[in-house]
Amino acid sequence: MSATTAAAMGIARERQLDWLLGEVLGGEAVRASRPARRRAMPWLAAAIAVLAAGAATTVAVLQRGEAGGVGDGSAAPVQEPAAEPVWHECHGPAAIADVPADVTALRCFDFDDAACVRLAAFTKLEHLDLSGMDVDARGVSRAPQITDAGVRSLASLTALRSLSLASCHEMKGEGLAVLEAMPHLEHLDLTYSGVESPAIERLPRLPSLRTLVLSHCMNFHGRSLEAVANIPGLRRLELRACTTLSAKDVLHLAKLKELRHLDLRDCQGRFRGQRASGPDGGATFVDTDNDGLPDKRVEPPPPPVEEKT
Amino acid sequence: MSSAAPAANLASPPSGEPAMAAVAEPHRLAVWRYLRVLGATTDEADDLAQEAMLVACAAPLPADPDRARAFLRGVARNLWLRTRRFWHRRREREIAAAVEELWLATAADDDGEELLAALRTCLGELAPRTRGALELHYRDGLGWQRVAQQLGLKTNGTKTLVQRARALLRHCIERRLA
Numbered sequence: 001m002s003a004t005t006a007a008a009m010g011i012a013r014e015r016q017l018d019w020l021l022g023e024v025l026g027g028e029a030v031r032a033s034r035p036a037r038r039r040a041m042p043w044l045a046a047a048i049a050v051l052a053a054g055a056a057t058t059v060a061v062l063q064r065g066e067a068g069g070v071g072d073g074s075a076a077p078v079q080e081p082a083a084e085p086v087w088h089e090c091h092g093p094a095a096i097a098d099v100p101a102d103v104t105a106l107r108c109f110d111f112d113d114a115a116c117v118r119l120a121a122f123t124k125l126e127h128l129d130l131s132g133m134d135v136d137a138r139g140v141s142r143a144p145q146i147t148d149a150g151v152r153s154l155a156s157l158t159a160l161r162s163l164s165l166a167s168c169h170e171m172k173g174e175g176l177a178v179l180e181a182m183p184h185l186e187h188l189d190l191t192y193s194g195v196e197s198p199a200i201e202r203l204p205r206l207p208s209l210r211t212l213v214l215s216h217c218m219n220f221h222g223r224s225l226e227a228v229a230n231i232p233g234l235r236r237l238e239l240r241a242c243t244t245l246s247a248k249d250v251l252h253l254a255k256l257k258e259l260r261h262l263d264l265r266d267c268q269g270r271f272r273g274q275r276a277s278g279p280d281g282g283a284t285f286v287d288t289d290n291d292g293l294p295d296k297r298v299e300p301p302p303p304p305v306e307e308k309t
Numbered sequence: 310m311s312s313a314a315p316a317a318n319l320a321s322p323p324s325g326e327p328a329m330a331a332v333a334e335p336h337r338l339a340v341w342r343y344l345r346v347l348g349a350t351t352d353e354a355d356d357l358a359q360e361a362m363l364v365a366c367a368a369p370l371p372a373d374p375d376r377a378r379a380f381l382r383g384v385a386r387n388l389w390l391r392t393r394r395f396w397h398r399r400r401e402r403e404i405a406a407a408v409e410e411l412w413l414a415t416a417a418d419d420d421g422e423e424l425l426a427a428l429r430t431c432l433g434e435l436a437p438r439t440r441g442a443l444e445l446h447y448r449d450g451l452g453w454q455r456v457a458q459q460l461g462l463k464t465n466g467t468k469t470l471v472q473r474a475r476a477l478l479r480h481c482i483e484r485r486l487a
Binding site: 005008009011012013014015016017018019020021022023024025026027 | 342345346347348351400403404406407408410411415421424425428429432443444447448450475478479482
């Protein structure tokens with residue numbers, strides 16, 4: 001056996017042991033209980049693909065042709081899940097006193113701006129989730145009362161790697177400027193927040209951003225995606241139910257060479273070119289079909305023309 | 310899904326499917342395991358095993374089960390190599406040749422069932438902590454860093470522990486198959 005063959009045999013043995021351990025301990029086995037069927041005609045597949053591309057509701061997953069193989073024969077598994085931080089939970093501002101000073105992952109419930117100010121002392125925080133909502137005695141949960149002032153008070157947390165401001169409806173985005181001084185921030189979740197176009201357009205200044213979640217945000221204009229397309233190294237972008245987007249806006253995202261995952265579910269484009277937050281340049285939106293959603297833009301009456309004498 | 314009942318995982322082709330599919334389907338598990346030894350992930354092995362079954366539908370499969378298995382292994386190997394990047398292919402081809410040799414020597418007769426039984430026995434001989442580390446990784450899907458945290462070890466210490474365990478398991482399996 002030549003040296004190369006011996007090396008190859010060593011790798012083969014390692015892979016065989018990986019398979020054995022996976023099957024015995026991991027319970028993995030062939031999952032495909034699919035009977036073999038003949039392939040559909042290529043033209044039929046192409047027709048289905050064209051139809052699918054036109055569907056109103058789209059999930060687009062962009063994956064690079066990374067083979068990701070097991071090339072070294074090492075014992076490491078092929079797909080190792082990312083380590084989930086050990087979260088410490090803080091239920092209400094009053095519970096801050098019980099949070100250890102060296103906490104690195106903190107999930108906060110029912111926080112407001114004053115509570116955010118007190119968070120500034122936890123400078124070792126790497127993961128911060130401010131989206132928590134507890135249910136009160138009446139079974140009701142209320143969105144966090146965090147505004148841009150509260151976000152600005154997080155400026156000292158320069159070790160942050162992930163930040164969730166989901167459901168912070170009062171947060172319009174001016175406070176996000178402080179994140180530009182956080183060199184490790186990789187994950188930013190703004191789901192259901194009130195973030196507006198100017199704040200979105202500043203996001204390319206975040207040096208390490210890899211994941212951006214803007215799902216259910218309707219206060220920014222679709223054209224802001226042109227700026228999102230300039231975020232270097234963005235790998236995951238979630239825009240679910242951003243109904244203000246149009247297809248033209250999304251085309252800019254083709255510039256994101258590192259993008260692996262793009263979520264465009266429920267982006268029907270119903271409010272494309274608009275902002276659902278209310279008047280846009282004086283226009284208002286009215287609900288014409290009584291489904292609770294404003295669906296028709298009504299321009300303000302033109303100003304009266306002064307007659308020249 | 311446990312490997313204890315592999316036959317239950319094999320779909321029997323519905324009536325009306327080509328006869329070739331009926332011939333190929335019983336070999337699906339063996340093809341899947343062979344792909345795993347080649348280095349495919351579970352997902353890749355699922356897909357490539359299905360591809361191999363489709364090839365078997367279109368091509369005349371030898372009636373002799375051993376020849377049919379060898380044919381399907383060849384198909385699976387070529388499909389696997391096709392998924393590798395061009396500059397990895399040469400190395401993977403060498404490894405694939407070694408895998409074929411190893412498979413013929415240890416698993417071809419029973420699709421690896423004896424190997425699996427030997428490993429189950431050998432796992433029983435490991436120290437509880439070592440076995441626990443392997444279970445945390447392979448059963449619970451934890452990365453080595455998390456495994457180390459759970460065991461109160463450093464990451465490198467855990468890796469050393471697991472490397473020794475793997476060496477022990479390899480020797481134990483070889484001893485039992487000899």
